[in-house]
Amino acid sequence: MSRRARKAERLLASVLSAPLPLAAEPFAVAAERLGMSQQGVVDALAGLIRRGVVRRVAGILKHDKAGFRSNAMVAFLVPPRLCKKAGAAAAAFPFVTHCYWRKSYPDWPYTLYAMVHAKSKTELKRNIASLKAAVQGKDMLVLPTVKEFKKTSFDSRASL
Amino acid sequence: MTPLERRLLNEVQKDFPLQIRPFRSLGKRLGISEKRCISLLGALTERGILRAIKPVFAWKKLGFESVLVGMEVDDSSVTAVADVVGRAPGVTHNYLRKGPLNLWFTFTCESKRDASHFVKAVRALPGVKRCRKFPSLAIYKIGLVLDV
Numbered sequence: 001m002s003r004r005a006r007k008a009e010r011l012l013a014s015v016l017s018a019p020l021p022l023a024a025e026p027f028a029v030a031a032e033r034l035g036m037s038q039q040g041v042v043d044a045l046a047g048l049i050r051r052g053v054v055r056r057v058a059g060i061l062k063h064d065k066a067g068f069r070s071n072a073m074v075a076f077l078v079p080p081r082l083c084k085k086a087g088a089a090a091a092a093f094p095f096v097t098h099c100y101w102r103k104s105y106p107d108w109p110y111t112l113y114a115m116v117h118a119k120s121k122t123e124l125k126r127n128i129a130s131l132k133a134a135v136q137g138k139d140m141l142v143l144p145t146v147k148e149f150k151k152t153s154f155d156s157r158a159s160l
Numbered sequence: 161m162t163p164l165e166r167r168l169l170n171e172v173q174k175d176f177p178l179q180i181r182p183f184r185s186l187g188k189r190l191g192i193s194e195k196r197c198i199s200l201l202g203a204l205t206e207r208g209i210l211r212a213i214k215p216v217f218a219w220k221k222l223g224f225e226s227v228l229v230g231m232e233v234d235d236s237s238v239t240a241v242a243d244v245v246g247r248a249p250g251v252t253h254n255y256l257r258k259g260p261l262n263l264w265f266t267f268t269c270e271s272k273r274d275a276s277h278f279v280k281a282v283r284a285l286p287g288v289k290r291c292r293k294f295p296s297l298a299i300y301k302i303g304l305v306l307d308v
Contacts, residue, residue: 024198025182053217059176143259
């Protein structure tokens with residue numbers, strides 16, 4: 001992609017990544033800012049989704065306020081060649097919202113990371129036990145969420 | 161939350177209609193009017209349950225870098241360090257966790273070099289014992305869909 005095309009796409013992204021106003025025609029603001037029709041904005045979004053630049057358009061919850069008060073990041077020691085299979089097994093659980101294979105270190109051998117959410121501590125324990133059985137890692141480290149200092153979305157405007 | 165609010169939250173997380181008037185279609189699925197759909201979503205936002213309805217971008221596809229960083233910070237310094245880290249606009253998530261690395265944040269920026277610079281600066285803060293980058297090698301799920 002050319003520099004100019006990338007810049008144009010980033011500009012589009014910075015406008016479209018704003019929260020949608022809760023109004024009958026929520027794409028009207030972006031349409032005006034971009035000098036496009038509303039259908040043009042909708043079509044542009046559909047195009048970005050097709051190309052994988054936008055994962056989806058969706059409501060995002062504050063999981064703790066939505067009742068998911070017990071949360072943990074769980075890291076597993078899974079050999080790299082088994083990560084894909086273990087990752088798919090972890091991703092299949094509805095209580096797992098994020099799952100990644102990440103870089104490991106000699107003194108930090110964990111490779112597979114999953115975010116686990118639950119409505120209570122008991123439920124969290126149960127979820128982790130189910131996850132552990134499905135992933136079959138050689139080792140597991142549970143990192144419970146103690147406090148959320150910041151949670152926001154990336155704002156690309158500073159980079160334009 | 162009422163059963164209707166729960167259904168609405170489950171719907172809006174999964175399948176937001178890409179149309180000029182999406183709340184009309186969304187309302188139709190639940191058997192409510194566009195107006196009622198908008199006012200319910202507004203109330204859920206005011207109560208802090210719904211953060212936003214928005215496109216979720218894969219920033220890496222637009223050339224941005226993103227990395228998870230785990231740190232070991234003294235208990236007495238952790239709030240101060242979290243405060244400094246959180247002030248950086250590229251930091252989108254910042255959590256205190258129980259474990260050998262206790263402060264975890266995600267950082268999105270222009271390049272790998274920018275990420276390394278930021279990590280270096282953070283590592284030099286008082287009370288920081290360890291600071292590690294955990295870039296993702298594969299993504300298996302970024303769902304965020306929770307069954308309310």
